[in-house]
Amino acid sequence: MQKSMTYSTPAVPRPHRQRPALTAALPFLLPVAVVLLWQLGSSLGWLSSSVLPSPWAVVKDGVTLTLSGELPKNLSISLYRATVGLLIGGGLGLFLGFINGTSRICRLLLDSSIQMIRNIPHLALIPLIILWLGINESAKISLVAIGTMFPVYINTLNGIRSVDPDLLEMGRSYNLSRHDLFKKIIFPAALPQILVGIRYALGVMWTTLIVAETLSASSGIGYMATNAEDYVDMETVVLCIVIYAILGKVSDLVAKGFEALLLDWQTTKRSEAA
Template sequence: MNRWSRVYASSLPLFIPLLILVMWQLTTSTGMISDRTLPTLVDVFQAGVRLTLDGTLLEAITVSTMRAGTGLLIGGGIGFVFGLLNGVLGIADKLTDSTLQMLRNIPHLAMIPLVIVWFGIGETAKIFLVALGVMFPIYLNTLHGIRSVDPGLIEMGRVYGLSRWQLYRKVILPGAMPSILVGLRFALGIMWLTLIVSETIAADQGIGYMAMNAREFFQLDVVVFAIIIYALLGKLSDTMAKWLERRWLRWHPHFAKTAPPPKA
């Protein structure tokens, strides 16, 4: 691949976002869309600069990211453990899978009033909701990934004398990893969605609180800027998940094709 081909491939994903930004600025600056409906892109940018300079943005991002990350670690860890146990132990699957499936079908955002009663509007409530939201995608994809491992590979590992631990580490987990990482990417989207809702309903810090506080004073530029920040954080999370895919799935045919050739 030559230089211009690489530039074209790397810039192509930016085409639609840039087109949206241009159309946004044109329609708002010319009055086609009222500034009481949507502020101009320049106004939103100026609001972002103002919030950055006074430290409000950094504080809000730090608080929201800590909430999201903590909930992901707790809920994702629980989902992964249950998926692993239910994938390899029949007794664990019979004991817990039906219960987990019933819980999965309860909309976790509908539990917000109950969670506020339990935990108030502090950090625990938001972390609990995020953990509950991300647990099930990781659980289901871990369970599916383990059950989808080729039995022939497992038998081959036994023939080569691998212990049970080595079999899990070298055969079962690598075979399930593509599905687990798909679950992670799905969970990351739910993580930010849950955090947005929880922060806009009951919070005194974070990006959602910043947006709702701005709404009270009809500062639409700040509200839109907060939405953009959520979108950028979601994109950053997905990019990190893709990086993990490329790093951990180098053996996979799809990622082997897209990986750069080794240097001589």
């Protein structure tokens, strides 16, 4: 008489489930802790207001400047300069990256010169831009455009050049035209790298704008900081720094949102594979 043998199915570990509330709160824990310690240090007299004003004093100064209309006016001007500069520089970077990535002749003709110009710190061009364009809006926008063009260009070019050759060969075997090959294979494969370039360009955009608005400017957040520095108005100086930090964070969140939206097919593909 044979004994029946039973086989137990090995336990499959359950995937770790993240709590949405905890996941959403984690990025804010460190900034909130820093602000609380900052306020505590100011309240106990560890931090002098002439060196670093308290967060509450900075908030009150922001409310005052908002009610007077000064902060909204300068903030809107800074956003305008940053947006227009990014659109011009990013658009030019995309265009050059596309043509150099898809055309060997264009790449041989243009890439070497672009790389040489890229190695020049764009902030070093400020004296030249002022001599050419003066100190008006076009100078500030041009400086932002130059700073944002190269990150987008480099990542676009590398994204297109790193497309899997097997995918290109498969597209040619299906007799896809150059337009369809770019639309259905090259661009989707290069899109993650392009979005990385745009995300990096957003950081360069704000860094460049800070410098541009502190040089011979009469408006903008950078101008507010420089003007406050002349009058030793530490609350406004810190407020402008905080505003730049918030703008940078919001820009990064917007970039992440576009990545999640435009690269949704990657997430779907991973889910199906799992």
